[in-house]
Amino acid sequence: MNIKSTHGQRGFTLIELLIVVVIIGILAAIAIPKFASTRQKSYRSAMLSDLKNLATVQEIYHADNFTFANDLVAIEAVVTEGITLTIVEATNTGWAATATHIGAPGETCAMFQGSAAPVAPATVEGLATCTF
Secondary structure, three states, rough: OOOOOOOOOOOOHHHHHHHHHHHHHHHHHHHHHHHHHHHHHHHHHHHHHHHHHHHHHHHHHHHHOOOOOOOOOOOOOOOOOEEEEEEEEEOOOOOEEEEEEEEOOEEEEEEEOOOOOOOOOOOOOOEEEEEO
C-alpha cells in the first residue's frame, strides 16, 4: 500500500499571509482617496447641471411671462436628489441662484443672469461657478 504523507504540506505561512494583507492595505490606501475625489466631482457636476437646467427653464418662463420666476415649482424645475437649489433673486430683467449638495457640506455653486446681483462664488454672468 502506498500512503502519501501530508507531513510537508502545511499551507501558507504566517509571513505569506501578512504580506498579502499588507498588499491589500496598500491597494486600499490608494483606492479610497480616489473614490472620495470621484464622488466630490460627481456632486459638483450634478450641482452645475442643475444650475444650467435652471437657466434653460428660466429662459422659457421669461419668454412666456416676460419675467423670471422665483419659484422652482412655477417653472417645473427638476432638481437632482440631494441637491438644494435656491433662487436668490428673480425680476423681469435677471435672476440668481445657488446650489448645494447634502454630500458636500460647505460647498456651493452659483449662477446669475441679467441684472441680478452676482451671488458668490459666481462672478461672470451666465457662468455657473463652484467654491471647490
